[in-house]
Amino acid sequence: MARIVHAHLPTLKKTASYYVMHIVVAAAVAYAVTGNLWMAFTLSLLEPTVQAVAFFFHEKAWERRAVVA
Template identity: 80%
Template sequence: MAAFARNNLPTLKKTGSYYVMHILVAAAVAYAVTGNLLMSLTLSLLEPTVQAFAFFFHEKAWQRLSLRKAARAAAA
């Protein structure tokens, strides 16, 4: 697990900062829509948590794509 974290540290940091920003935005929007603090906090924690995991794997897929393009360019 430590090797995984070390190998993916930049992406994990980016994912973490995105997560915090997303929670703040989601809480503000949810509160504006519902007017209910508890509901806005619940929504703002649930949806960004799922999004953070999706973002991490999305970012890794784009990195792989970039590496493949670079390898093809170097081979040509």
């Protein structure tokens, strides 16, 4: 596991910073729409978590594409 983390550290750091930013934006939007703080926090954690995982694999696909091109 440590080898995988080390090999992908720049992408993992970028993913983590994107995740935090996304949670803040999602919480603000969810609160503006629902007016419910609990719902806003729930939505802001669920959706960005799924997006962060998708983002990591998206970045890896683009890196592979760059190598082939």
